[in-house]
Amino acid sequence: MLNTRFTAEFGIEHPIVQGGMMWVGRAELAAAVSEGGGLGIITALTQPTPEDLVTEIERCRALTDKPFGVNLTLTLSINQPPYAEYRQAIIDSGVTIVETAGSDPTKHVEHLKEHGIKIIHKCTSVRHALKAQRIGADAVSIDGFEAAGHPGEDDVPGLVLIPACADALDIPFIASGGFADGRGLAAALTLGADGINMGTRFMCTQESPIHERIKQQIVDASELDTQLIFRQLRNTMRTARNSVSEEVVDILGKGGRFKDVKDLVAGSRGRTVYEDGDPEAGIWTVGQSQGLIRDIPPAGELVQRIAAEAEAKLRSLTADIVVDSVPVP
Ligand SMILES: Cc1cc2nc3c(=O)[nH]c(=O)nc-3n(C[C@H](O)[C@H](O)[C@H](O)COP(=O)(O)O)c2cc1C
Numbered sequence: 634m635l636n637t638r639f640t641a642e643f644g645i646e647h648p649i650v651q652g653g654m655m656w657v658g659r660a661e662l663a664a665a666v667s668e669g670g671g672l673g674i675i676t677a678l679t680q681p682t683p684e685d686l687v688t689e690i691e692r693c694r695a696l697t698d699k700p701f702g703v704n705l706t707l708t709l710s711i712n713q714p715p716y717a718e719y720r721q722a723i724i725d726s727g728v729t730i731v732e733t734a735g736s737d738p739t740k741h742v743e744h745l746k747e748h749g750i751k752i753i754h755k756c757t758s759v760r761h762a763l764k765a766q767r768i769g770a771d772a773v774s775i776d777g778f779e780a781a782g783h784p785g786e787d788d789v790p791g792l793v794l795i796p797a798c799a800d801a802l803d804i805p806f807i808a809s810g811g812f813a814d815g816r817g818l819a820a821a822l823t824l825g826a827d828g829i830n831m832g833t834r835f836m837c838t839q840e841s842p843i844h845e846r847i848k849q850q851i852v853d854a855s856e857l858d859t860q861l862i863f864r865q866l867r868n869t870m871r872t873a874r875n876s877v878s879e880e881v882v883d884i885l886g887k888g889g890r891f892k893d894v895k896d897l898v899a900g901s902r903g904r905t906v907y908e909d910g911d912p913e914a915g916i917w918t919v920g921q922s923q924g925l926i927r928d929i930p931p932a933g934e935l936v937q938r939i940a941a942e943a944e945a946k947l948r949s950l951t952a953d954i955v956v957d958s959v960p961v962p
Contacts, residue, residue: 634646634944635647635648635818635822635940635943635944637805637822637827637828638805638827639772639805639806639807639827639828640827640828642751642771642772642805643672643700643730643751643753643772644700645667645670645671645672645699645700646670646671646940647669647670647671647936647937647939647940648807648818648822648827648828648829648940649666649670649671649672649818649828649829649831649936649939649940650671650672650674650732650753650774650807650809650828650829650830650831651663651666651671651672651673651674651830651831651832651835651932652674652704652732652755652774652809652830652831652832653674653675653676653677653704653705653706653732653734653755654676654679654704654782654832654835654836655676655678655679655706655900655903655918656676656679656842656843656903656904656907657676657679657832657835657836657841657842657843657907658674658675658676658679658704659675659676659679659689659842660675660689660690660692660693660696661696661840661842662835662838662840662841662842662932663675663693663701663702664693664696664697664701664840665696665838665839665840665931665932665933666701666835666932666933666936667697667699667700667701668696668697668699668933669931669932669933669934669935669936669937670699670933670936670937670940671933671936672700672701672702672730673693673697673701673702673932674701674702674703674704674730674732675689675690675693675701675702675703675704676703676704676706677703677704677705677706677719677722677723678705678706678714678719683715683718683719683721683722684722686703686719686722686723686726687722687725687726690703690722690723690726690728691726700729700730701728701730702728702729702730702731702732702753703723703728703730703731703732704731704732704733704734705719705720705723705731705732705733705734705741706733706734706735707733707734707735707736707737707738707741708735708736709735709736716741720741720744720745723745723750724744724745724748724750728750729749729750729751730750730751730752730753731745731750731751731752731753732752732753732754732755732774733752733753733754733755733770734754734755734756734774735783738752738754738765738768738770739768742754742765742768742769742770743768743769746769751771751772752769752770752771752772753770753771753772753773753774753807754770754772754773754774755773755774755775755776755809755830756773756774756775756776756785757775757776757777757780757783757784757785757787758785758787758789758794759794759797759798759801762775762798762801762802762806763801763802766802766803766804770804771804771805772804772805772806772807772827773798773802773804773805773806773807774806774807774809774830775791775794775795775798775806775807775808775809775826776809776810776830777789777790777791777792777794777795777808777809777810777811778790778791778794778810779791779810779811779920779921779922780809780810780811780832780871780920781810781832781833781859781871781918781919781920781922782832782870782871782918782920783868783869783870783871784810784861784869784871785869786867786869790810790811791808791809791810791811791821791824792824794808795808795821795824795825795826796824796825798825798826799824799825799826800825805827805828806826806827807821807826807827807828807829807830808821808824808826808828808829808830809829809830809831809832810920810922811920811921811922812829812830812831812834812922813831813833813834813922813925813926814834814925814939814942815938815939815940815941815942815943815944815945815946816942816943816946817829817922817925817939817943818939818940818942818943819942819943819946819947819950822943822947823947831922832920833851833919833920833922833923833926834922834925834926834935835932835935836848836851836919837851837852837926837928837929838929838930838931838932838935839929839930839931839932840931840932841932842907843907844906844907844908844909844910845910846910846911846912847906847907847910847912847917848929849929850873850912851919851923851926852926852927852928852929854873854919854923854924855923855924856921856922856923856924856925857924858873858874858923858924859871859872859873859874859919859920859921859923860872860873860874860878860879860882861882862878862881862882862885862898862916863881863885864885865885865886866885866891870916870918871918871919871920871921872916872917872918872919873912873917873918873919875912875913876913877897877898877902877913877914877915877916878916880894880897881894881897881898881916884897897915897916898915898916899915901915902914902915902916903915903916903917903918
């Protein structure tokens with residue numbers, strides 16, 4: 634058993650979290666991860682209204698009696714979702730864990746904590762992790778440069794970011810970005826994290842609600858097949874490399890503005906990728922860890938496999954060190 638501060642404080646068996654994923658983080662996936670002993674997370678904004686979120690939470694609760702969470706991603710978009718209403722839906726549904734992500738979560742953290750909800754704040758730098766700790770987050774999830782979604786603007790990969798967080802933080806934190814197997818979990822724990830968070834790896838599970846062709850494309854892809862878009866806008870996003878991402882990078886690289894790529898990057902086109910299975914239909918996010926993914930197992934089995942692999946790896950390394958320390962004549 635890999636018991637950490639995170640498993641103890643969040644009441645889960647294995648230190649493995651399925652991070653919020655737009656269009657992917659639905660009840661079946663979150664419940665399967667939690668049933669497997671990890672922490673599954675429903676993505677609030679995937680649900681069109683706060684009422685739909687309440688229904689989704691009820692569906693998840695019907696599938697598992699283990700803890701699960703809800704992700705609330707705070708964007709700076711012009712058309713803001715009704716955050717206060719989504720937040721209230723989470724509170725009224727009796728959810729006990731929320732993953733916040735994005736721009737300043739202070740008022741959300743304060744309100745959720747008044748209702749005894751535990752907060753994991755996801756961010757991409759030590760300074761933001763320290764701020765999350767200061768405003769009362771119970772844990773931090775730290776996304777390295779390898780990650781899918783928004784890896785930030787600092788370009789610091791996990792190998793540096795994780796120990797830097799371990800040195801700076803008092804609260805538990807989980808390492809995120811680039812993790813796909815037990816070796817990664819063992820490494821994260823060794824670097825000082827209390828667990829791992831994964832997105833891309835969970836896209837390729839049986840309960841993930843995306844088209845089988847997209848799952849297979851991820852299995853077939855390598856760590857080189859991602860692309861960073863929106864660098865000039867300081868809103869970097871790691872996506873699957875396709876004709877649309879190439880066009881966006883080209884337009885912005887020639888001095889284009891957001892309005893020039895707005896239609897190309899529309900969320901509805903990304904959703905079509907997952908629903909129709911056409912990887913060229915729009916922008917969709919995926920991480921470098923896709924180069925490590927070779928199968929599409931049930932999500933609960935994956936959680937247990939990764940935990941078992943990590944434990945075996947940590948034990949075998951200790952054994953190897955004893956053997957290897959004998960000098961070879
Ligand atoms: C398809 C997809 C959608 C995502 N959407 C969100 C989101 O809406 N909010 C969020 O906080 N993170 C989102 N993420 C980021 C993940 O929660 C997680 O931090 C990231 O995937 C970790 O990196 P990895 O993909 O290398 O495991 C998304 C990731 C993926 C793969």
